[in-house]
Amino acid sequence: MSEAAPLLSTTSLSIAYERRRVVDLWSQDFGPGLCWMRGPNGTGKSTRLKLLAGALQPQWGTARIAGIDLIKQPLDYRREVFFVAAEPPPFEHLSPAERFGFLARLYPHADAAVWQRHVEGFGLQAFLNQPLRALSTGTQHKAALAAALALGTRLLLLDEPLIALDAASHAHLQEALAEASAWRERLCLVVSHEALGVEPSTVIELEAA
Numbered sequence: 137m138s139e140a141a142p143l144l145s146t147t148s149l150s151i152a153y154e155r156r157r158v159v160d161l162w163s164q165d166f167g168p169g170l171c172w173m174r175g176p177n178g179t180g181k182s183t184r185l186k187l188l189a190g191a192l193q194p195q196w197g198t199a200r201i202a203g204i205d206l207i208k209q210p211l212d213y214r215r216e217v218f219f220v221a222a223e224p225p226p227f228e229h230l231s232p233a234e235r236f237g238f239l240a241r242l243y244p245h246a247d248a249a250v251w252q253r254h255v256e257g258f259g260l261q262a263f264l265n266q267p268l269r270a271l272s273t274g275t276q277h278k279a280a281l282a283a284a285l286a287l288g289t290r291l292l293l294l295d296e297p298l299i300a301l302d303a304a305s306h307a308h309l310q311e312a313l314a315e316a317s318a319w320r321e322r323l324c325l326v327v328s329h330e331a332l333g334v335e336p337s338t339v340i341e342l343e344a345a
């Protein structure tokens with residue numbers, strides 16, 4: 137990472153659906169730690185996460201993670217980011233253990249010991265070898281979070297991660313978010329209508345158009 141590059145920056149990032157500009161010339165710099173993005177329904181929070189994840193192609197502009205450019209260096213960029221959507225994860229024929237094994241081969245900083253800690257924290261031990269499609273939505277979500285928190289990407293994007301968690305898992309995720317708020321070289325960007333229950337490093341408040 138060059139000295140001057142922010143951990144994450146967006147430059148004129150834009151996308152329209154059916155000619156309505158949902159994200160319009162978004163330019164913002166982010167430092168490390170925990171960032172809470174919030175705002176009314178329909179202000180483009182999920183769309184922003186999908187753009188940053190490389191899951192949606194912007195119609196204009198770009199994003200950079202530690203200087204690595206989404207448009208010019210798409211493969212290098214994708215190795216630096218992981219996204220947990222509000223919907224259950226793909227690869228539903230895999231078990232949580234198989235899915236983590238698959239992802240760990242793609243992300244060079246994945247850490248099996250960290251994954252194991254989150255497996256225990258989310259109470260997933262009994263579900264590790266069952267296909268994701270056989271698990272409840274909440275359990276699938278916990279498996280997705282346990283994997284995401286262990287991949288070691290520079291940017292971690294979480295869309296409504298606190299929804300549908302039981303009390304013990306809710307508390308475990310809050311502990312993980314508290315750890316993220318102390319990160320010095322990584323950023324966890326969370327979209328949530330619910331207060332995170334821990335002090336974020338930054339808050340981004342989106343306003344209704």
Ligand SMILES: Nc1ncnc2c1ncn2[C@@H]1O[C@H](COP(=O)(O)OP(=O)(O)OP(=O)(O)O)[C@@H](O)[C@H]1O
Pocket residue numbers: 153154158175176177178179180181182183184
């Ligand atoms: N695939 C799509 N096709 C057309 N319009 C879309 C699509 N995805 C999102 N939109 C529209 O873009 C706008 C922003 O949606 P988005 O889900 O990003 O907002 P949000 O801030 O995350 O909302 P919420 O708080 O309700 O989750 C909404 O008006 C939505 O209807």
